[in-house]
Amino acid sequence: MSSPTDPIFKGSVLAVDDCPTTREVMRASLEHLGYSVHAVDSGFAALEAVEQGAFDAIVLDVEMPGMDGRAVGRALREHPRAATAVIAMHSSVDEAAVRAGFKGYDAFVPKADNPRALGECVDGLIRRRRD
DSSP: OOOEEEEEEEEEEEOOEEEEEEEHHHHHHHHHEEEEEOOOOOOHHHHHHHHHOOOSSEEEOOOSSSOOOOHHHHHHHSSSSTTTTTTEEEESSSSHHHHHHHHOEEEEEEETTTHHHHHHHHHHHHHHHHH
């Protein structure tokens, strides 16, 4: 795992998915690119994580029990610590269904894409935001 003192550290990412396997794949893909990753299993845990610190990017699963990714995204856009973070929606549902419930995301990455595509998407979003 990269940390702020690591020479390849690029930033911090909050990965949110209720599936443990998907969380670990997201973590590995993003850490390989130099990001510090905090992975949580629910929308409620994501909001708690944001209370503890800021993230450069947030990757949200759309379909989660309790609080889905669209509701989490809307709440995060209102939160002072997350308002400037880039948000990538990561889902097996159609992007139109995501956009119907939450328009404030920066990218959509289908779960069918390979794990590297998610990492490259987040990496590109963060680099563009910093430029």
